[in-house]
Amino acid sequence: MDVTGIIPETITTDKHAGYPPALEEVFGDDIEHRTSKFKNNHLEQDHRGVKGRTRPMRGFQTHTSAHRFCRAHDEVRDFLRPATERMQPVPAARRRAIHVQRVAVLRDMLAAA
Template sequence: MRGFQTHTSAFRFCRAHDEVRDFLRPATRRKEHVPAARRRAIYVQRVAALRDMLAVA
């Protein structure tokens, strides 16, 4: 990947990015509609939890 010195660095970044994306995504059943207000509430709650986890690290 461009901008990374080694493939290991790129792999580490992509893996961390995927984990954060999966953490922030609301888990739903297939084709289940989740209202925007509920998605927003879940997102805000998870961002706060992620911020707290990163502050400790």
């Protein structure tokens, strides 16, 4: 909302009990809240990568370590993912070449730090 200046008319989430109070606190009663696990749900998909990585780790001990991990995870994940035009496939060979190149750059950056 801060970036775009647009307040959504509807928000779709799963049936987790924490969403209605949080949405009411942020948006008030001006928004329609739908619950469905089958709709294209960007709010749920946004943290899928982090959840997939943290489950094998069995979570975090503190909020500070969770914050540090999530921030670094998102930055590294975005750095390694090739940017594409919308709906344009990237061949596997090209994707591998981009990934190898970016991993080398990331390794150099971490070695210098």
